[in-house]
Amino acid sequence: MSEPKSAPTVLAIVLGRRLAALRDAAGLTAAQAAKHLRIVATTITRMEKAETSLKYATVKTLLEIYGVSQAEIEEFLSLLDKASTPGWWQSFRDVLPTWFGVHVSLETAATHIRSYEPAVPPGLLQTPEYARAVLERGLPHISPDVLERRVALRTARQELLTRTDPPPPQLWAVLDETVLRRPAGSPDVMRGQIDHLLDRADLPNVTLQVCPFAAGLHPGAFGPFTIFRFEIPELPDIVCTDSLSRASYGEEKDEVALFREALGEMSVYALSKDDTKQFLGDIRKELYP
Numbered sequence: 368m369s370e371p372k373s374a375p376t377v378l379a380i381v382l383g384r385r386l387a388a389l390r391d392a393a394g395l396t397a398a399q400a401a402k403h404l405r406i407v408a409t410t411i412t413r414m415e416k417a418e419t420s421l422k423y424a425t426v427k428t429l430l431e432i433y434g435v436s437q438a439e440i441e442e443f444l445s446l447l448d449k450a451s452t453p454g455w456w457q458s459f460r461d462v463l464p465t466w467f468g469v470h471v472s473l474e475t476a477a478t479h480i481r482s483y484e485p486a487v488p489p490g491l492l493q494t495p496e497y498a499r500a501v502l503e504r505g506l507p508h509i510s511p512d513v514l515e516r517r518v519a520l521r522t523a524r525q526e527l528l529t530r531t532d533p534p535p536p537q538l539w540a541v542l543d544e545t546v547l548r549r550p551a552g553s554p555d556v557m558r559g560q561i562d563h564l565l566d567r568a569d570l571p572n573v574t575l576q577v578c579p580f581a582a583g584l585h586p587g588a589f590g591p592f593t594i595f596r597f598e599i600p601e602l603p604d605i606v607c608t609d610s611l612s613r614a615s616y617g618e619e620k621d622e623v624a625l626f627r628e629a630l631g632e633m634s635v636y637a638l639s640k641d642d643t644k645q646f647l648g649d650i651r652k653e654l655y656p
Contacts, residue, residue, distance in 0.1 A: 374457075374468025375417035377476035378450040381601045382443070386429065387415035393433040403432050421447055455523070462516040466613045470593075471520075473605060473616075475527060477536050479596035481630055483587040485543045487551065488560065490521050491528060492540065492567050492575075497560040498522070500552035506611065528570060539574040541587070541633050547577070547650045558655035565647050568640070576637035577646050585636040586629040594626055 375383075390400055390411075397415075398408040404425065413419045414426075426447060430440045456463060456471045463471070474480055474491070482489050487501055498521045502514055509517070528535050550557055568575040578585060593607045605618045606626045617623065638646055 374454065374463070374465055374472050376450055376452070376454045377472055377597065377599070377602065378446065379421060380417040380472075381599055382421060382446060382450050383415045383417040384601050385443070386421070386426065389430065389433045389435060390415075395433070400429060400432060404428060421450065423447060456520070459516065459520045459523075462513050463520065464613075469616060470607055470614055471524060473595045473607070474524065474536070474593075476597060476599075477595040478598050479537045479539070480593060481539045481596075481627075482591070482593040483541045483630060483633060484546060484591050485587070486545060486549065486591070488542060488546055488564060489538075489540050489593075491525050491538060492564060493521060493525075494556070494559050494563045495522050496556045497551055497563075500556055504551075528567070528573065535572045537572050537574075539576075539630075541576045541578055541630065541637050544577060544579045547647070548654065554655050558651065561647055561651045561655065565644060565651075568644055568647070574640055575643055576634060576640060577643045578633060578637040579646065582636040585633050587633045592626055594623065594630065 390397070396408075397411040401408040401411045410419070411429075414421055423444065427440065427444060430443060435443070454472055454475065456468060456475070460468070480491070487493070488497070490498070493501070495518050498518050499514065502509070502517050502521075528538060547561065551560070564575060567573050578587075591609050595605045595607070597604075603618050603620070604623045604627070605616055606623050608615050608617075637643070
């Protein structure tokens with residue numbers, strides 16, 4: 368049986384879906400396909416969900432069983448070679464839970480990332496000092512060595528905002544005013560974090576909006592979420608919702624549409640991009656001069 372990975376690349380997820388589509392087109396169930404290979408049906412379904420590695424020989428045999436042409440088989444296997452290349456985040460697998468590895472994989476491949484954060488800036492916009500203050504207070508408690516590894520991971524994730532090949536994703540983040548007023552670490556940490564938000568807000572691919580207290584309640588008050596969008600046709604928009612110990616990923620059209628609508632309404636409640644920069648400057652002067 369294939370060995371599990373800490374988190375699949377997006378290309379591996381796509382190939383798993385293509386494998387499922389080809390099986391369906393061949394009129395076979397997972398159990399019937401598995402019988403040809405003398406393996407259990409769950410291995411087939413786990414491969415199709417990218418929950419286990421796609422092995423070259425196994426995939427080649429399945430494609431032949433599904434009646435795929437030789438040219439299509441060669442193209443599929445060529446993509447499989449690329450998908451088998453470990454994602455950069457695999458070097459952090461010692462401190463990267465599987466559920467969050469999926470998040471890192473998705474954000475690395477996304478062309479658009481849209482998020483709402485009620486308590487802290489998105490990880491893609493945190494300074495190392497602020498990230499350290501947040502992670503120190505997280506549960507379960509972690510050792511200093513693990514803490515520094517996770518800070519390094521969060522910092523490494525941020526490189527995608529300024530990369531050149533492929534082009535960086537468009538990031539649109541809506542933050543509650545609470546994010547700016549709740550201290551995390553020393554005043555120096557908060558000062559540096561707000562300065563960093565002002566700096567990131569100047570990037571052409573970053574749109575930052577603050578939803579002030581004066582705006583009152585809004586549709587996103589229930590909790591943080593992130594919506595990922597991709598260029599790949601087989602991969603629809605995916606919404607990620609966070610809890611204390613895990614994240615959930617959904618792609619049902621109605622569910623994703625609901626979150627898109629919530630974020631759209633929040634952008635009306637929130638300050639414009641230019642007014643947000645002014646607001647950040649005012650908070651900086653008021654609380655962290």
